[in-house]
Amino acid sequence: MASSHSLTHLLLVLCFLCFLCVHPSAAAGNDTAPAECEAASQGKCHDKAASLRLKLIAIATILAASFLGVCLPLFSRSVPALRPDRDFFLVVKAFASGVILATGYMHVLPDSFENLTSPCLPEDPWAKFPFTAFIAMLSAVFTLMVDSLMLSFYRRNKKAAGGAVADHESPDHGVAPASLGNCGHVHGGMPQLDAESKAGKEATLLRNRIIAQVLEMGIIVHSVVIGLSMGASNNVCTIRPLVAALCFHQFFEGMGLGGCILQAEYGAKMKSILAFFFATTTPFGIALGIGLSNVYRDNSPTALIVVGVLNASSAGLLNYMALVDLLAADFMGPKLQSSVRLQLWAFLAVLLGAGGMSLMAKWA
Template identity: 65%
Template structure:
């Protein structure tokens, strides 16, 4: 909860506003953490589950289900991303489009005068509205991916009875939940949601892992992490989550940020952000030794 709330409640600090350099660097670090979570934690867990000796040789050992499911998940995430954006774009007011058409006609006739400024403002509002829609779609899809793998992690932790396994897992979990939360919090802030929606999204992010832990503890008597059913369910969910997180980190977060005007026009800031990404991804990758 602390991680996801930091970006939301520090908007009064000038350096931590969404358009501030420090915020961009911290978000890049968080994106590195999310990327490494998908590649270094979630996907290997899925490989381990779906290639376990406890599963029958056919079909689980004859086909790379983890990478196949992750690939399908990434494509499906792209579809959701694209269709959602198209759907909401159609609901945007058409006045800006009409204004743009009028601008073109007037430019051809050479009669722009003072009306051009009003039309330009209308176009800018339309661009801002489209960008806001983009931020909202990204925030919702990212939360979905984080929620899925948080429940799986919590379930495994709650069902585990080995202290040697639980202690390092808690340390890694705290680290990645903190910075994953900061990445999500940054997306929620940029999406400019109302208070109610912010509370709902923060609540779901905060309770999913504890819910998974409670579920794991409750099912510890009947749940076995070596049973074929448990391995398949966890493996498939982890693969889905890995594909979603990897797509979101690379396409919607990193590529969107680094190809934007702010970083493209400032090489030093761009370099700082790349260093932050490497530090975030590297730190989370090191955590894979213990978790």
């Protein structure tokens, strides 16, 4: 699994470098916006000193909520009800998946529509084509492609490795091809069954690891964007309700991600890395926004386009992950399919999670 670890590290580093390079350039003052766009950024809620205090409070509270949410499932061994094999874990995961689904549909996607249809952008081409929906669609297809190719690549490598072992062992030990891949332990007809069982477990584990990595990438993109926007804003009326909404959002989204990380069965080091990046991205975005607040203009054409495209990409990824890799995988799985009662509880949890997160759209 070393390649999976390296890929995760590379994607995370590239994501942060992308933001560090793109946003400062997007913040530069060489963009021209209509006069009404400049006037709209000022008003009675504009208070730089008060907004800075709120943003510093937001960094601490969001960081705490994020760490608590993502770490809670990881310490499930001390809380028996939260173990992956328990019914309650599936219900909690369904609730968190509903939060992630609503994040994509009710928060990220509308933000992208607002950015890419802003009157501060030229009418041609931005008002003449639904770029947000188009980019979100491409993002979902791209996520499917990455999901599929990573799984295929791993399986081909495993087959190649199994073939190499067979070529090496057959001449020397006279082992039949059907009995290979079991570390040389032969007990009648059991080796092939053991191998198939082991291969199935490895495929499931790989699938869970891919889900955890791809989901984390989508969350990171959205978290840095919303943190940057909040950090660069001096609108107290916007920031105050946003702090509470983001704490709720980060806690339950963290629980969903933490459940995926737990099922991926990573070691302590990898779990810590994934939890750290999730918990710190929104506070990092806020801090970056505070640092760029003197030069960053969220209504400049370049900033609107960059943030809008990233939000649309994140929305497509989150919606795909929530529906396909989280909800569909669990609801079509053997545990929920074997119990209608458990399915109904899980459906209720999804609706509560999605409903609660949708309600947050009123303030955030």
